[in-house]
Amino acid sequence: MSFCLFSNIITRQVFGRRISGDGEYRSSKYYSLLREIFYLLGGFILGDFFPMMEWLDVLTGTRARLERSFYAMDELLEEEIEKHMQGGGNCDDFMTILLGLRNDPTRGFPLSRDHIKAIALDMFAAGSDPSVITLDWGMTELMRNPTIMKNAQDEVRGFLGNKGKVEESDIQQLHYLKLVVKEVLRLYPPGPLLIPRECVQDCKINGYDIPKKTRAYINAWAINRDSRYWQHAEVFMPERFKDNDIDYKDQHFRFLSFGSGRRICPGMSMGVIAVELALANLLYWFNWDLPAGMSKEDIDMEEQFGLGMHRKSPLILVATPMSLPPKLPL
Numbered sequence: 001m002s003f004c005l006f007s008n009i010i011t012r013q014v015f016g017r018r019i020s021g022d023g024e025y026r027s028s029k030y031y032s033l034l035r036e037i038f039y040l041l042g043g044f045i046l047g048d049f050f051p052m053m054e055w056l057d058v059l060t061g062t063r064a065r066l067e068r069s070f071y072a073m074d075e076l077l078e079e080e081i082e083k084h085m086q087g088g089g090n091c092d093d094f095m096t097i098l099l100g101l102r103n104d105p106t107r108g109f110p111l112s113r114d115h116i117k118a119i120a121l122d123m124f125a126a127g128s129d130p131s132v133i134t135l136d137w138g139m140t141e142l143m144r145n146p147t148i149m150k151n152a153q154d155e156v157r158g159f160l161g162n163k164g165k166v167e168e169s170d171i172q173q174l175h176y177l178k179l180v181v182k183e184v185l186r187l188y189p190p191g192p193l194l195i196p197r198e199c200v201q202d203c204k205i206n207g208y209d210i211p212k213k214t215r216a217y218i219n220a221w222a223i224n225r226d227s228r229y230w231q232h233a234e235v236f237m238p239e240r241f242k243d244n245d246i247d248y249k250d251q252h253f254r255f256l257s258f259g260s261g262r263r264i265c266p267g268m269s270m271g272v273i274a275v276e277l278a279l280a281n282l283l284y285w286f287n288w289d290l291p292a293g294m295s296k297e298d299i300d301m302e303e304q305f306g307l308g309m310h311r312k313s314p315l316i317l318v319a320t321p322m323s324l325p326p327k328l329p330l
C-alpha cells in the first residue's frame with residue numbers, strides 16, 4: 001500500500017491522476033509494471049557493477065525482462081501523451097506543461113516526445129521507491145526502539161489532538177518526527193551507492209590511479225555510518241540531529257542520502273515531506289505491535305542487495321486503529 005501511495009503521488013503530478021482507485025491498485029496495469037521496473041532498477045544487475053560481465057545478464061534472462069518492461073512502459077507513456085494531446089490532462093500536471101513547452105521558441109533546444117517520455121519515466125523510477133524504502137525502515141527502527149516510537153507518537157497525537165487528519169501544513173510543527181526521518185535516512189539511504197558516475201578525466205584518489213571513463217560508485221551507506229563523523233554511528237538516535245546544522249544538503253559530505261553536487265536528488269524536499277506525512281499518519285492513526293510471540297530482537301534487519309536498499313523480508317506488524325474521542329460540536 002505504501003508503494004501505491006507514493007506512486008499515486010507521482011502519477012498525480014505527472015499525469016494528473018492516480019494509478020488506481022482505492023483498494024484496486026493490485027489489478028492496475030501500472031501497478032504490476034511499476035513493480036517490475038522497480039525490481040529491475042533496484043535489484044542486483046551484474047552489468048551495473050561489472051560492465052565487463054554484462055553478457056551474463058543476457059544468459060540469466062534479465063536483459064529480456066528489461067526490454068519487455070521498457071516496451072510496455074513506452075506503450076503506456078505513449079497512451080498518456082495521446083490522451084494529454086487530446087485534452088485529457090489537468091492544466092497543471094507535468095505532462096501537460098512539458099507538451100506545452102514542446103514548441104516554445106524561447107527554449108534553446110526542442111523538447112521531443114522522447115525527452116518527455118524520459119522525464120516522466122525518470123520521475124517514476126526515482127520518485128516513489130526511495131520513499132517506500134524509507135517508510136519501511138522507519139517503521140522497522142521505531143518497532144525496535146519503543147521509547148523513540150512513543151516520543152514520536154506522543155508528539156504527533158499531542159499536536160493533532162482529535163483533528164482526525166494529518167495535513168502537510170502540520171508537519172512543520174512535528175520537530176521530533178523530522179529528526180526520526182533524518183536518522184532513518186542516515187542509516188538506510190535508499191540508494192546506498194547513489195547513481196553511478198563516470199570519471200571525465202584521469203585522477204588519483206588515495207594513491208590509486210583512476211583512469212578517465214571509469215565507472216565510479218560513491219558508498220553513501222558507509223559514509224553515513226562512518227565513526228569518524230558520527231558518534232555511536234550504528235545506533236538509531238534521532239536526537240543526534242537536534243542541535244546541529246547537519247542537513248540533507250550537507251556541505252561536508254558526511255550525510256549523502258540524497259547524493260551531492262550537480263546530480264543531487266531534485267526531488268529531495270518532496271521526498272522528505274511525503275515520507276514525514278505518511279509516517280505521521282501511521283503513528284497518528286494506529287498503535288503498532290509485533291505479531292504475537294515475536295520480540296523486537298527477532299526483527300530481521302537484513303538488507304536486499306542491489307541499487308535500492310529494500311528490506312530483505314517484509315516487515316509484518318499488527319496495526320490497531322486508534323479511537324478518537326468524539327468531536328465537539330462547533
Ligand code: HEM
Binds near residue numbers: 189256260262
Ligand atoms: C526519500 C526520498 C528520496 C530519496 C532518499 C532520494 C534519493 C536520491 C538519490 C541518492 C539520488 C542520486 C543522487 C546522486 O547520485 O548524487 C536521487 C536522484 C534522483 N531523484 Fe531522488 N530521492 C528521493 C525522492 C525523490 C522524489 C520524490 C523524486 C521526484 C519526484 C526524485 C527524483 C529524482 C531524480 C529525477 C533523480 C535523478 C537526478 C539526476 O540524475 O540528475 N527523488 N535521488
